[in-house]
Amino acid sequence: MKNPIGLFDSGVGGLTVAREIMRQLPNEDLVYFGDTARVPYGSKSKNTVLKYSRQIVRFLQTKNVKAIVVACNTASALALDEIAEEIEIPIIGVVKPGAKMAVETTKTGNVGIIGTESTIKSGIYNDYIRELNSDITVVSKACPLFVPLVEEGLLEDRVTEDIVGRYLQEMKEYKVDALVLGCTHYPLIRNTIKRFMGDEVCLVNPAFETAKSLKELLMEQQLLNVNKHKPEYEYYVSDGVDKFISFADSVLPFHVLDTKVVDIESY
């Protein structure tokens, strides 16, 4: 099926998921929406995140997308289940694939989850993991300073190291051996996290798993674009095109030329 895949995030972080989908599904067209006007979602209530996600889904449907990927952990945690019941096309988030990978990875049976305040408060990673294997101990921790530190560019910095140490001390004490990076910004400080946690701890990046799950889903539902072609990527944001393009340049292996601003509140 030729129609594009729709992807959305609270801002720019979802581009790390877009990148994985581009790699693993090179024949698929993509429409990306980043809600840069209302970013971040991580400290917002379920009602608000659900309302914003519904507006974005309505916008993506005007682009005739054949499936939707919720590339934002917070929106996956707070809005996915409701929206899945409201629309006809398939929709997947990043939480379920991340949870599945963590369960497959752990040997000690102790899994760590880090994410935004709202993602952690929702308890959804715990729910999915316990559904898959009720013997697993889940240790979860909100890390609200990670996103601002990444956005300030302090990827390798003594302050980031200090904060990583405080947030993740508990993870070490519980001897987790699989740690889910439950926010799209976190893979950008994976080296600092890895140094603190040690090499024996596997860092699970849901972006990679989500692209894999999407491929399986499209195959099952015969929605895969089987014709080889140069894919088309469209980018939309609710604010600040320049900032988006500059972040995109640091994540994607090519320069994003064209990004359009959408009045998302009108959807």
Place this chain on the structure above:
Amino acid sequence: MKNPIGLFDSGVGGLTVAREIMRQLPNEDLVYFGDTARVPYGSKSKNTVLKYSRQIVRFLQTKNVKAIVVACNTASALALDEIAEEIEIPIIGVVKPGAKMAVETTKTGNVGIIGTESTIKSGIYNDYIRELNSDITVVSKACPLFVPLVEEGLLEDRVTEDIVGRYLQEMKEYKVDALVLGCTHYPLIRNTIKRFMGDEVCLVNPAFETAKSLKELLMEQQLLNVNKHKPEYEYYVSDGVDKFISFADSVLPFHVLDTKVVDIESY
């Protein structure tokens, strides 16, 4: 005039301005709106901040406010001038009073301004200061990590000290003797800032000056409520009542009982 004063902020920080108005104008009723769903404004574009501010002004006008205080530095910087031309009632922001105080305070003629990315980029503090005294040298610096550090409660912490040192090093080099805390969150880390800058540097808090300017304005326009009475305060937010109340409890000298959620996008 009995009608209330309307006050708004991108979130909870404007309560520090509300507190000053309560102190200096104890007979005035207040209606506070915090845009907690779309916070922060500090990294957003002028268009978006103007749109959001217009919606809030329309909401406040349904409450028959006699004057409006823009308690947010970013909205004062990006939206105040346009909105002042669109409405009939007086509206003041925090930037002009803060700039005036800095000019009155400095002896060396070197003034520092710290604020959000959008406030600093707007250059509005510089414009006002130069209008008042073109001989003054203005050194300005965006401090995007201050708000998340305050919200994480790290008011007195080695990480906050480290970041304060990096952001403000330049201010020391330029020998500023008046530093405007151009974001409502910053007064909460004033001790850490003071320790770094030294006692000879005066920290200007626009909240105090704004309440003074508001009093003058209401007197001039004969809008002051001259009758002594127990003032009524109403609070509205666009998301997250509990979080708002908990922050309000840390800022205001009394417990906020009732806060209502408003669908601000519909205004």
